[in-house]
Amino acid sequence: MSANPRPYDYIIAGAGAAGLSLLCYLLEQEPLRHKRILLLDRDAKQTNDRTWCFWQTGESPFESCLKSKWSALYFHSPTFSKLLDIHPYQYKMLDSLSFYEHCFGLMKKYPNVEFRQEDIIRIEPNGTVHGKRGVYQAPYVFNSAFFKIKQLPKKHYMVQHFKGIFIKTAQPVFNPKEPTLMDFRVEQHQDCRFMYVLPTNAHEALVEYTGFSEAELPQEAYDQELKAYLRDFLHLTEYEITHEEFGMIPMTDAPFPKQQSAQVINIGTAGGATKASTGYTFSFIQLQCSAIARNLAQGKAPLAGTGSGFNKFGLYDSIFLRVLLEKKQEPRQVFHDLFSKLPTPLILKFLNEETSFLEDFRIMNAVEKHIFVPAALKESLHL
Ligand SMILES: Cc1cc2nc3c(=O)[nH]c(=O)nc-3n(C[C@H](O)[C@H](O)[C@H](O)COP(=O)(O)OP(=O)(O)OC[C@H]3O[C@@H](n4cnc5c(N)ncnc54)[C@H](O)[C@@H]3O)c2cc1C
Structure with missing residues (x-):
């Protein structure tokens, strides 16, 4: 040294x-x-x-x-x-x-x-x-x-865990203009699980199996689910895996x-x-x-003006994590409600934390109130 x-x-x-x-x-x-x-x-x-x-x-x-x-x-x-x-x-x-x-x-x-x-x-x-x-x-x-x-008593702790494989096929099977953000047709295992498919050309795509839960799965589970999805939904049994990635991202308030x-x-x-x-x-x-x-x-402190006050999106995140963890509703139903009832750009705007209160209200109106209102109350009262 x-x-x-x-x-x-x-x-x-x-x-x-x-x-x-x-x-x-x-x-x-x-x-x-x-x-x-x-x-x-x-x-x-x-x-x-x-x-x-x-x-x-x-x-x-x-x-x-x-x-x-x-x-x-x-x-x-x-x-x-x-x-x-x-x-x-x-x-x-x-x-x-x-x-x-x-x-x-x-x-x-x-x-x-x-x-x-x-x-x-x-x-x-x-x-x-x-x-x-x-x-x-x-x-x-x-x-x-x-x-x-x-680790704090009133906070919520989950992880987003996923395994992605980049595959290459001999036949042109993908439409590169049609990626899949979330495919919830897969078995949920009383959890929140979906597939993500990003084709980069007719022969190549990233196919990822993702879960939101309290812990990751055994590695074989990701492989089995990926294989089954490729077979059952994309009708693919022959492909080359060119690259793999595994990740865990904290989901916590x-x-x-x-x-x-x-x-x-x-x-x-x-x-x-x-x-x-x-x-x-x-x-x-x-x-x-x-x-x-x-x-x-501008000669200011690095974090000047970045604010430490109330953040409404932080509260929304806490409510959502509580709903996921309490499992009073199948988590995929929340996503179904949002994507089937609302314009997707509004959902993306909300998730990018760019929406106004009026737009937030449209989002809240799309989900089950008997699930979200009690969760919101408990979060607001720090219960
Ligand atoms: C596989 C994967 C895929 C992801 N995909 C997305 C996505 O699609 N979209 C999205 O928005 N987010 C995604 N994320 C989440 C997030 O964007 C990434 O984790 C991102 O890399 C976070 O950036 P970072 O700079 O905080 O951390 P990192 O990019 O991980 O950078 C931290 C750096 O610190 C270095 N480091 C750590 N400890 C030490 C040490 N002791 N000494 C020296 N160096 C050290 C590491 O080598 C690393 O280079 C993904 C995360 C993972 C793991």
Whole structure:
């Protein structure tokens, strides 16, 4: 360990979705382009370790890294199946390797930005980062490497767990314009489970088996369900698996502190960017990191104006988690009610936390009131 910490303006601890997004937003800001920035990650970030999907109305700064984008999505329940127009949104798929290559390519243009493959051991509140190979110091550290979920009595804890396989078929079997966001025709096992199918061309698709529950399943269960779905719904028995991914995303309303101290700011999942009711994180990371970069460029504290007051969407997420956990209604019925009764862009707007109270009311009106009203009351009264 070196005795004298190296001086940097910013240390980005963790070069995943949030760390690298933040880097790009910092470098977009003219006043910040000459800052000495150090990125630390234990991984070289040279593999495709996950696929990110998100929806938006405009263009993403990572548009050139997209693998596909779609203007309509299928929803299936046992009694409702429809290809739903999502205009003005587009559903976008980004593979992490293209994203990492894009960000590392940008980094090479800036001699003031340094990447170090480093196992971080701890981060002190004063901005000192201790790694296995060295000690680093900066007035601001942006952490996405470490987070701990606090176990609190009145909070809800679930995980979104999934296994995805990228398959290739000899025959053209997919319509690349018709992805499936949720297919609830699969056995629910008294749980909340669905398939997700994203075709990138007529021969290739990502097929993912997802559950929202208190714990993940044994690995064989994902394989069995994927195989059965491909056979029974897509009539596929012969295909090549070209890539696999497994993931677990926290679905909890337990708080994720936005900062560890005035100098150590949490970003990404560590900073609360994962939406408790869906696990979607990528879009929220973009909002969080672009706001931090804008604040720094204006000479403000990184989290200035990001608000710590009442968040109605946090309350909605808690209500939804309670409904899922209490299982007074089959969870897939909630999704059926939403997708069969409402315009899909409104649902996407709500899940992106962009809706007005009036629009929220339309969402609430679509679900079973005898289930949601008591859950909302209990949440509001912290029971
Ligand atoms: C397989 C998978 C698929 C997902 N798909 C989607 C999706 O489609 N849409 C969506 O919105 N969200 C998705 N998510 C959720 C979320 O977007 C991702 O988890 C996202 O990567 C979170 O970004 P992050 O920067 O917080 O964490 P990460 O991207 O995981 O970055 C954290 C970084 O910290 C590094 N690190 C950790 N510990 C240390 C240490 N001690 N020392 C040094 N480095 C360390 C890691 O190597 C990693 O690079 C997915 C998650 C997974 C796991």
